[in-house]
Amino acid sequence: MIAMPWVYIEDLSQHVGEEVELRGWLYNKRSSGKIHFLQVRDGTGICQCVASISDLGAETFAAADHMGQETSLRVTGVARADKRAPGGYELGLKSLTIVSPANDYPITPKEHGVAYLLDHRQLWVRSARQHAILRIRSEVESACRDFFSQRGFVLFDAPVLTPISCEGTTNLFQLDYFGERKAYLTQSGQLYAEAGALAFGKVYTFGPTFRAEKSKTRRHLTEFWMVEPEVAYFDLDDDMRLAEDFVAFIVGRVLERRAADLQALERDVTRLEAAASTPYPRISYDEAIERLKAKGMTVNWGDDFGGDEETALSEEFDRPVMVHRYPTQCKAFYMKQDPARPDVALCVDMLAPEGHGEIIGGGQREDDYETLRNKILAHDLPLAPFEWYLDLRRYGSVPHAGFGMGIERMTGWICGIHHIRECIPFPRMMERLEP
Ligand code: 4AD
Ligand code: MG
Numbered sequence: 559m560i561a562m563p564w565v566y567i568e569d570l571s572q573h574v575g576e577e578v579e580l581r582g583w584l585y586n587k588r589s590s591g592k593i594h595f596l597q598v599r600d601g602t603g604i605c606q607c608v609a610s611i612s613d614l615g616a617e618t619f620a621a622a623d624h625m626g627q628e629t630s631l632r633v634t635g636v637a638r639a640d641k642r643a644p645g646g647y648e649l650g651l652k653s654l655t656i657v658s659p660a661n662d663y664p665i666t667p668k669e670h671g672v673a674y675l676l677d678h679r680q681l682w683v684r685s686a687r688q689h690a691i692l693r694i695r696s697e698v699e700s701a702c703r704d705f706f707s708q709r710g711f712v713l714f715d716a717p718v719l720t721p722i723s724c725e726g727t728t729n730l731f732q733l734d735y736f737g738e739r740k741a742y743l744t745q746s747g748q749l750y751a752e753a754g755a756l757a758f759g760k761v762y763t764f765g766p767t768f769r770a771e772k773s774k775t776r777r778h779l780t781e782f783w784m785v786e787p788e789v790a791y792f793d794l795d796d797d798m799r800l801a802e803d804f805v806a807f808i809v810g811r812v813l814e815r816r817a818a819d820l821q822a823l824e825r826d827v828t829r830l831e832a833a834a835s836t837p838y839p840r841i842s843y844d845e846a847i848e849r850l851k852a853k854g855m856t857v858n859w860g861d862d863f864g865g866d867e868e869t870a871l872s873e874e875f876d877r878p879v880m881v882h883r884y885p886t887q888c889k890a891f892y893m894k895q896d897p898a899r900p901d902v903a904l905c906v907d908m909l910a911p912e913g914h915g916e917i918i919g920g921g922q923r924e925d926d927y928e929t930l931r932n933k934i935l936a937h938d939l940p941l942a943p944f945e946w947y948l949d950l951r952r953y954g955s956v957p958h959a960g961f962g963m964g965i966e967r968m969t970g971w972i973c974g975i976h977h978i979r980e981c982i983p984f985p986r987m988m989e990r991l992e993p
Contacts (some may be wrong), residue, residue, distance in 0.1 A: 564632070567603035570647040573637045577652065580605060583684070584629045584660075586667070587622075594622050596651075597644070598633060604686070606643045607633055609651035618654055628660040628684070679984055680993050690819035691980055694812055695969040699764075701811040702785045702963075705804055706762045711787060714754035714761035716747025718768075722943040724749050725890055729769045731780075743768035746962055749892070749947050751788035752923060755958050756950055762787040767962075774988055775865060776977040777915050779966060781986035786920075788960030794904040794922045797959035798880050801908055801918050802838040804963070805878055810834040812972050825974045829912060833877040843884045843902065846871055862888040869913035878917065882906040891937040892930070894922040906961070914971035920961020927951035 564579040582600030589595065596607040611619040613635075625631070635649035664678050665685065675682045682688055706713070723730050725745040735741035747763030754761035767784045787800065809830055812820070820827055841849070846867075850857045853870055857863075862884070863871070872879060883902040886895050893903035905921030924930040930951055934944050941948075969981040979985040984993065 567598075567600050567605045567645060567647075569602075570605065570637050570645070571639075574639050574647070575636065577634060577636050578649070579632060579634045580607075580649065581632050581657075582630070584625050584627060584631060586627065587625065589623060594619070596622065596625075596633075596654075598631070598649075599684075601689075603645045605645055606640075606648040607635060607651050607654075608648055609635075609654065613651050614654055621656065622654055625656065626659065626661045627663040627666065628681075630657040630660070631655060632657060676979070676985070676990060677992070683983060686822060688980065690816075690822040691969065691973050691975060692983060693819050694816050694973055695965065695981055697812050697816050698808055698965060698969050698972065699783075699785075701808040702762075702764065702804075702965075704811075705807045706787060709760070711760045711762050712754065712758040714751060714758065714763055715765060716744065716750035716763040716786075718744050718766065720744045722749070722947075723939065724892075725769070726937075727939070729771050731768050731770045745769055746784065747786050748788065748960065748962065751786050751960060752947070752950055752958065755788040755790045755960070756954065756956065759791075760787070760789045772988060776979075777865060777967060777970075779978060779982065779985055779987055782967075782978075782982065783965040784962045785965065786960060786962040788958065790956050790958045792922070792959040793957055794882065794906065794959060797920055797922065797961060798840060798882065798906055801880065801906065801920065801961050801963075802836045802878075805838075805908065805918070805968075806834050806836050808968065809972065820973070823973050823975075825972075829876075829974075830972065833911070835877075838878050838880055838908070839875050840880045840882060841871075842882055846881050849874065860885050860887060863907075865913075865915055868909050868915045872909045872911050872913060872915075875911060878908050878910050880906050880908050882921075889921075891933045891939065892923050894924045895929075904959075908961075910967070910971040912971070912974070914967065917967045917971060918961050918963045920959065922957065922959040925951060925955045925957055927955065 564581045565573055580598055580600055582598045585599040585604055586597040594609045598605050598607050632655045633651055634653045635651040637647055637649055640648045665681050719741050731743040733741050744767055746767055751761055751763045762785060764785045766781055768781050771778045771780055813830060813834060847857055847859055850867055850870055883896060884905055886901055886903045889903045889905055893905050896902045896904050907916050908918035910917045934941060966978040966981040970978040975981060
């Protein structure tokens, strides 16, 4: 390996006593007049750099006094361990070079409103709290890939431009396709994942998905990332076991590798530790209705659950709960009906604890050609664009199941973040398309 000309702050522990170079940005500074204390960040951490006039020379020392927050700079100095320093290490400076100045940086340590911060999202992502959240998101995403790849799943990327609707027609983004026809932004890769499952046995899709949601809740984005496994010969029980193993794996991974970020967010990890082990509780929709009624909520059999119901149900458990067999009437056309009880579907929603709501939706798919064809018609969907999908039932249909997990909802729960808009680098919501 070629030695890098500079080191990253996260690796400073391996360089104690050595003279190293850091390349980064000024996060904060204070000065006693004789000594500057510069907080330098490089994306991997923050390091306190200490400089006196004799270290830097009068000119550089004076220039350093006027550097604005987020000035980019290169510094060299000797790394030393210091328990009082923020990351545990500090640098005794030998040189400082300003790469590019920054004046009047719009995000100061004082409080800003969320709208202002979202307007400056391109800069807000440099803040410590946003770093912790987005690093955890990144860990969640790599855990998803590792989990499925360890289990032999094939990554089967689904198209984003589609001719059909998967999750109902009321929240579809429509676009003009060469003036000749309509196209839609995908709501889910599932239908394509089903083709993949019948080809490869077990696959997953992972990509952006879109919902023209007119709901301005803390759990809804118009663009979000979804990971969707699909497995041939799986039934609902197999699907639920996969879902709980998957979520427990991700939580365990974040606890193991991102403890510092969870701490920066002041996340109570005892609330996550339970979720790192399985099994998770399972309750039927019928039982969920009874539990909600017992809590004095007005719900009727047949209603879909909203945020309030999900929060009330999740409060009763210390780890995610799986609610299965919702009424067929409130679920998508592709859901398989329970042969023992056609009024319910062989589906499952996983609800995160602490009121973070539904993180997974999925279930067993209708695998009978005639039944599926009739369901498409009953949902007022046109048959022609679904002919390819019906082929999966014409040629060697098998029972199969899968689910979709929203990356932002999962990240939001793990981080204990109230609104999922902070869990994606550039959130898209009904009232926000910028930056
Ligand atoms: O429950 P949903 O709509 O299920 C599907 O799309 C299935 N086709 C998935 C499948 O079986 N392959 O969405 C799945 C998950 C939800 O549980 C939630 O985590 C997330 O996607 N999600 C959203 N996240 C953010 N904003 C939105 N508007 C979301 N809608 C769904
Ligand atoms: Mg759902």
